[in-house]
Amino acid sequence: MLVRDARVLRSGFNEGNMRHDPTAHAKVVVIGEAYSLLQVVTLEGAALYCTLQPCGMCTVACVWAGVSRVVHGAGRTDVNAVYFETRHANTVDFIHDAFRSDIEVEGSLG
Numbered sequence: 463m464l465v466r467d468a469r470v471l472r473s474g475f476n477e478g479n480m481r482h483d484p485t486a487h488a489k490v491v492v493i494g495e496a497y498s499l500l501q502v503v504t505l506e507g508a509a510l511y512c513t514l515q516p517c518g519m520c521t522v523a524c525v526w527a528g529v530s531r532v533v534h535g536a537g538r539t540d541v542n543a544v545y546f547e548t549r550h551a552n553t554v555d556f557i558h559d560a561f562r563s564d565i566e567v568e569g570s571l572g
């Protein structure tokens with residue numbers, strides 16, 4: 463769910479299987495829809511709320527979209543038993559590497 467100024471901009475879910483598109487993760491879907499709906503060039507000031515720590519692709523999408531805050535529930539290692547991979551890049555590291563010190567990330571450190 464993408465929120466700005468106490469207003470839900472878009473909410474969504476993973477549509478990869480439905481669209482036959484492996485890039486259609488919920489975060490990418492809602493960011494794309496928000497840009498299209500709002501006709502904006504940045505989502506500065508927006509917060510992305512998600513169940514699981516964003517993957518690398520979704521994290522970089524947040525960086526490029528200008529999302530200001532990411533709040534996630536479970537960390538990747540919290541769900542390794544059911545997740546498709548055991549190795550992962552940390553969202554905070556990705557954001558730091560992208561020189562975006564202004565994105566706030568909250569969530570499980572797992």
Ligand SMILES: [Zn+2]
Binds near residue numbers: 489519
């Ligand atoms: Zn993702």
